[in-house]
Amino acid sequence: GENVEQHPSTLSVQEGDSAVIKCTYSDSASNYFPWYKQELGKRPQLIIDIRSNVGEKKDQRIAVTLNKTAKHFSLHITETQPEDSAVYFCAASRVGDMRFGAGTRLTVKP
Amino acid sequence: GAVVSQHPSRVICKSGTSVKIECRSLDFQATTMFWYRQFPKQSLMLMATSNEGSKATYEQGVEKDKFLINHASLTLSTLTVTSAHPEDSSFYICSARTGRNSEAFFGQGTRLTVV
Numbered sequence: 431g432e433n434v435e436q437h438p439s440t441l442s443v444q445e446g447d448s449a450v451i452k453c454t455y456s457d458s459a460s461n462y463f464p465w466y467k468q469e470l471g472k473r474p475q476l477i478i479d480i481r482s483n484v485g486e487k488k489d490q491r492i493a494v495t496l497n498k499t500a501k502h503f504s505l506h507i508t509e510t511q512p513e514d515s516a517v518y519f520c521a522a523s524r525v526g527d528m529r530f531g532a533g534t535r536l537t538v539k540p
Numbered sequence: 541g542a543v544v545s546q547h548p549s550r551v552i553c554k555s556g557t558s559v560k561i562e563c564r565s566l567d568f569q570a571t572t573m574f575w576y577r578q579f580p581k582q583s584l585m586l587m588a589t590s591n592e593g594s595k596a597t598y599e600q601g602v603e604k605d606k607f608l609i610n611h612a613s614l615t616l617s618t619l620t621v622t623s624a625h626p627e628d629s630s631f632y633i634c635s636a637r638t639g640r641n642s643e644a645f646f647g648q649g650t651r652l653t654v655v
Binding site for chain 1: 541572574576581582583584586589591597599633635637640641642643644645646647648649
């Protein structure tokens with residue numbers, strides 16, 4: 431089955447700096463890669479996603495890149511703000527299956 | 541976005557009893573629902589994938605007789621923890637997809653405590 435690895439497990443940055451979270455997947459059939467943000471005590475919420483026919487997608491301060499050949503994808507957050515502090519999960523998905531990485535706890539220091 | 545409602549949000553039960561958790565998609569039909577278990581400060585561990593009208597697919601190591609999953613309709617999936625024990629205490633969360641390979645929306649989760 432699919433195996434998703436996510437790094438780093440924790441990340442601390444100064445407000446205004448950029449943050450990068452990386453994930454790798456194993457199943458070449460995976461073709462949809464969402465990223466979720468989970469704040470303390472809340473449910474995970476989708477923040478951005480990318481499909482395998484696209485190499486990069488951007489939404490304001492958030493961007494995701496995908497390298498299908500290498501089977502890795504990354505989340506980039508620029509100009510970080512304290513409210514970006516949360517746990518971020520990557521996922522690799524195909525029809526009938528969605529697997530998550532172990533999560534990255536991002537702390538943005540004011 | 542689409543809304544997924546999970547009930548109850550918290551439940552305390554005695555060891556040996558069974559607990560049922562419901563996951564409903566309120567404004568869309570979900571052909572696939574996922575059940576996860578989340579330990580404190582840890583990731584979402586996929587327990588099973590539930591497809592409407594068919595048997596759930598369980599992940600390796602998850603006891604299907606202990607964690608009964610029923611997906612009787614396109615808007616409801618249930619997880620029943622049978623003969624619960626303290627080690628089953630955890631946060632259980634479901635998600636539902638709007639399409640075959642689309643975004644998944646999460647329920648608010650259920651904190652199960654077995655005493």
